[in-house]
Structure formats: structure tokens, C-alpha cells
Amino acid sequence: MTTPLTTSTAAELARALAAGETTSVELTQAHLDRIEATDGAVHAFLHVDAEGALDQARASDERRARGEAASDLDGVPVAVKDVLATEGLPTTCGSRILEGWVPPYDATVVRRLKEAGLPILGKTNMDEFAMGSSTEHSAYGPTRNPWDLERIPGGSGGGSAAAVAAYQAPLALGTDTGGSIRQPGAVTGTVGVKPTYGGVSRYGLVAMANSLDQVGPVTRTVLDAALLHQVVGGHDPLDSTSLDQPVPDVVAAARQGASGDLAGVRVGVVTELGGEGYQPGVQQRFDEAVELLVGAGAEVVRVGCPSFTHALAAYYLLMPSEASSNLARFDAMRYGLRVLPDGVEAPSAEEVMRATRDAGFGDEVKRRIILGTYALSSGYYDAYYGQAQKVRTLIQRDFDRAFAQADVLVSPTSPTTAFRLGEKLDDPLAMYLNDVATIPANLAGVPGISVPAGLAPEDDLPVGLQLLAPIAADDRLYRVGAALEALLEQQWGGPLLTADKLDEAVAR
Numbered sequence: 001m002t003t004p005l006t007t008s009t010a011a012e013l014a015r016a017l018a019a020g021e022t023t024s025v026e027l028t029q030a031h032l033d034r035i036e037a038t039d040g041a042v043h044a045f046l047h048v049d050a051e052g053a054l055d056q057a058r059a060s061d062e063r064r065a066r067g068e069a070a071s072d073l074d075g076v077p078v079a080v081k082d083v084l085a086t087e088g089l090p091t092t093c094g095s096r097i098l099e100g101w102v103p104p105y106d107a108t109v110v111r112r113l114k115e116a117g118l119p120i121l122g123k124t125n126m127d128e129f130a131m132g133s134s135t136e137h138s139a140y141g142p143t144r145n146p147w148d149l150e151r152i153p154g155g156s157g158g159g160s161a162a163a164v165a166a167y168q169a170p171l172a173l174g175t176d177t178g179g180s181i182r183q184p185g186a187v188t189g190t191v192g193v194k195p196t197y198g199g200v201s202r203y204g205l206v207a208m209a210n211s212l213d214q215v216g217p218v219t220r221t222v223l224d225a226a227l228l229h230q231v232v233g234g235h236d237p238l239d240s241t242s243l244d245q246p247v248p249d250v251v252a253a254a255r256q257g258a259s260g261d262l263a264g265v266r267v268g269v270v271t272e273l274g275g276e277g278y279q280p281g282v283q284q285r286f287d288e289a290v291e292l293l294v295g296a297g298a299e300v301v302r303v304g305c306p307s308f309t310h311a312l313a314a315y316y317l318l319m320p321s322e323a324s325s326n327l328a329r330f331d332a333m334r335y336g337l338r339v340l341p342d343g344v345e346a347p348s349a350e351e352v353m354r355a356t357r358d359a360g361f362g363d364e365v366k367r368r369i370i371l372g373t374y375a376l377s378s379g380y381y382d383a384y385y386g387q388a389q390k391v392r393t394l395i396q397r398d399f400d401r402a403f404a405q406a407d408v409l410v411s412p413t414s415p416t417t418a419f420r421l422g423e424k425l426d427d428p429l430a431m432y433l434n435d436v437a438t439i440p441a442n443l444a445g446v447p448g449i450s451v452p453a454g455l456a457p458e459d460d461l462p463v464g465l466q467l468l469a470p471i472a473a474d475d476r477l478y479r480v481g482a483a484l485e486a487l488l489e490q491q492w493g494g495p496l497l498t499a500d501k502l503d504e505a506v507a508r
Helices: 010-018 024-042 050-065 108-115 158-165 182-188 222-232 250-257 280-295 306-329 349-360 363-376 382-405 428-435 439-444 474-492 500-507
Strands: 045-048 078-081 120-124 171-175 191-194 215-219 266-270 299-303 408-412 448-455 462-468
Touching: 010 024, 010 222, 024 045, 024 050, 024 120, 024 158, 045 158, 050 120, 078 108, 078 158, 108 120, 108 222, 120 158, 158 171, 158 182, 158 215, 171 222, 182 191, 182 448, 182 462, 191 222, 191 474, 215 222, 222 250, 222 448, 222 474, 250 474, 266 280, 266 382, 280 299, 280 408, 280 448, 280 462, 280 474, 299 382, 306 363, 306 382, 306 428, 306 439, 363 382, 382 439, 408 474, 448 474, 462 474
Parallel strands: 078 120, 078 171, 266 299, 266 408
Antiparallel strands: 045 120, 171 215, 191 215, 191 448, 408 462, 448 462
């Protein structure tokens, strides 16, 4: 069911386009065909824009015929998480409360995709308003993991990760508030990057938590992630939190790392992010990957970050607090869903708002709004929100000390492989623990990447290794990540991802 047009990397497709060996229309149609054949089983997409994508592909082919390619990736199709505003296309955030909403503008990252000539295949599924670790909290049904259709693809960006893992798209954009790019990357065997906070514009991203959200790439290789990062990154005057500095040369770093030489690189293994509570196979593959880094010339040291043990608790006070404030805009008065209460002849604005939010928000969103409102309430603000902010400062200081000892930090990305659909829906605390290793990076604003580290021996499901770097040193992630990728491919005898399992499952 796959073809070389769908299994090739984005870099390979870009080279084929530049050499005239294929066209963007052919590439885009091949991926649209793949989506049609497999998405009934995977449900990675909420909206597929076949007509728009093919129009953009034809425009790309015309530019290349004139010798005027807009970028290296001009003509390579991409999928976009449904939390990013797309002019003329629905943007629902996986929620009934925004069902049918079509933005009149593009998010900055979407505009940059279009300017670079990447046809947009459609919008991918997600946990409602990015609240979840499994993409089971979407109002439009769960996404399934292409490795095992009875398991979750991670969250909240499981749709983007599943689309890339299922060869429905060579590239995708996700967002990462507490691990929602990296954790899906780990459990689907894809590469997921959370850039430095402010390194990629958040304008047009429907915010969950403004101080934590970050847009980033989802791909099948580290080089592809670097190429996409280069397209969407950089300063944006429309985003007050945007860093006014150029994107590090992440593409050059990825290409340098592909040699597998890490001589002189100091790698810090974070003591608090591993060991007890981590699935044995996950820990085993992580330890093996660290040994490969040593063999490539890296110096490995153990670093302690004691405040990381409090990161999960601090995050689940700070994030709901910001979310409760952000979601107050959905008041049934300006846009989105409006529900009139039953049996009320002339309902007040408050009654309409109550009925709309009850019908439009799912259980997880309601839970986090309640948590956040409580944490911000009079009499509790200092005890909860204020204390969590102090912990956030301690975590930032731990990172500073750790990066004085190491150039990058490493840990497992997720403590387990993909769990079964429905397994943790009734236990929110167990669900939240999936983000225990990824959350510290969001609290401190540092960049992180998840790279496939092999398959866990217990269940033959993907394991991810997380790399973290200092603020604005994203290029370090790409160098070390690409080196690890090359070393692991030598060990496996080829890429981790193949389409065989998905095609067999779909055929059944």
C-alpha cells in the first residue's frame, strides 16, 4: 500500500523534486491516497484538504519549472495539528465548542509553511485543547497508534505523530506544552522536537498555557525535523514572547551529527529521570543508547536535578491556572458553539454560557478548568500558584547547574511504551505520569527532542530517548540526535519505522 513517494524522507523527496524526478502533485496525491486507504483505521486527521493541497502542489510545480523554488522543502506536503489557525480550514482544537469554526487568518507558522511552498494535507487530531497524553480526549474520537491499533499514539499531538508514523505525511507540526510533541514521538517511533520557548512563533496557536506552549516539528528523521524547524522558526513581531534572534543552524548541525562522531561532547544522564517507575525495556534501550554515545566519543556524566521530582506537581498547578484563564474566552457570545438551556424561555447570558460550556467541553477540560480556577482563587493563590512558580525557578536553576557540567542532558522520553486505549482513562493521575520526563523542559523553556531508541523487548513497541539543551542551543539537539540516529540505524540494520505492521492491520 505504500510507495517510495510515501516512505521516502522529506529530505529525499526534496532532492527528487529538485532533480525533476517527481512532482509535488504526484507526491501530494500519493499521500492523499495513503490517507484515504489507512485513516479509517488510524484516525490521524480531523480534516483533509485534498483540493487545497493539490492546488498548492500545482503552484509549487510551476515555481520549480521557472527555477524559482521558494525553499528546499518547496512541494513536500505537511500536516498541521488542529490547534493552529488555518485560514479557510476548520480549526476545532479537538473540541465541540469550536466545531465548524473557520479562522479568517493563518497562524504565523502556517503562513511560513505556505510561503515556503509546502502543501498542507489537512488538520490532525488531538486531545481537546491539547489536554491529555493519549489523544483519547478528542471530541471526535481517539487516534490509534500505527504500531498497534489497540494502543494510544501519545498526546496531545497523537494525530500528527500517527500521520507521520503511518506514512500519511512526511512532515507534521505539533505543539508541546508538557511533552505533547516528544511523548507521541516516543510511542510512535517518530522524531519530535520542542524548540526553545520563543524560538518558534505562537501567534495563531490557540493557547492552553501561554508560558508553556511551543510549536515544533514531527518527522521520521532528525534531518527532516531540522529542515522543518528552519522553515517555521525565527522572530515574529506578532508574538510578544518571540525571541529576537536567528534560528541556530539546525540543518548544518543535523548533517554534522550524521557522521556519528561525538568527540568532546559532554552528555549528562539525569538521575531523577529514570530507574524506578520506568518500564524495564524502556530503561534497557535507554542505557544501550547511552553506551552508543560513549562509543561515539561522548563523555557521559551523571547529573542531579533534585527539583525535577516536583516538576509534575508544579506543572499541574501552573498549566491548569493558565488554561482556566485562556478558556474563559469561550463564552458562547462571540464565536464557537452556542447552546440554549432546556426549559428556559428567556435565558440569561450566564445560563447560556453554562449550558454551552457543559455541552462543549469534555471531562478533562472541565477538570483542568476547575483545578486552575481553584489554584487562582482568593486565599489559595499564594499557597498553590505562587508556590508552583517558586518550584519553577528551582527547576530552572537545576538546569543551569546541569548545563555547567554537560552540553546536553538525556533521559527516556516516556516512562513506558504505548499503553492500551482506555487503560488509563479512569485514572487521571496515572495518565499525567506519562509526562514526568518531558515537563521540566517546558517549565524552564529549554529545547528538547525525542529520538527513536529501539523497541522494548517486552512488547516490541517503540522507545524514545530525550535530549535537552540550554536555551537557544537547539543545534546541539540536532547534532547529538542525528549522531544517535545514525548509530542506532547501524545497529538495527535500517530505520525503525516500516509500513508493514500498519498495512497488515488495515488489511485485517
